[in-house]
Amino acid sequence: DLSKEFYDYEDKYVLNQARTELPANLSKEQTAELRRLAVECYKAVECEGMGRVDFLLENRTGTLYINEINTIPGFTSISMYPKMWEHAGLAYPKLLDRLIELAIERHKAKVATRFTR
Secondary structure, three states, rough: OOOOOOOOHHHHHHHOOOOOOOOOOHHHHHHHHHHHHHHHHHHHOOOOOOOEEEEEEEOOOEEEEEEEEOOOOOOOOOOOHHHHHHOOOOOHHHHHHHHHHHHHHHHHHHHHHOOOO
């Protein structure tokens, strides 16, 4: 529930009335499509490491719209990124461990890359 019709800065940070609903109130079909689109978005722009693909859902038609790819999602007490991972079974400390592992893997791959002229 939002305190207003549109989720804005005041609603998120000032009024502190917005809530995260986990899992999202979606059908199995909508959830599968959302996951498929999120992975496709992530791959399309060659994201690495952490990221969160945000969507909008039109209530009247049930249509999902890609809103943005957030490449630096927050880690505050109200941030959705760690909450969603925790709900999926990856606790905050393990999430941090995994992000560090991914960064190390990316660094090793970068160091191993050879450029020729």
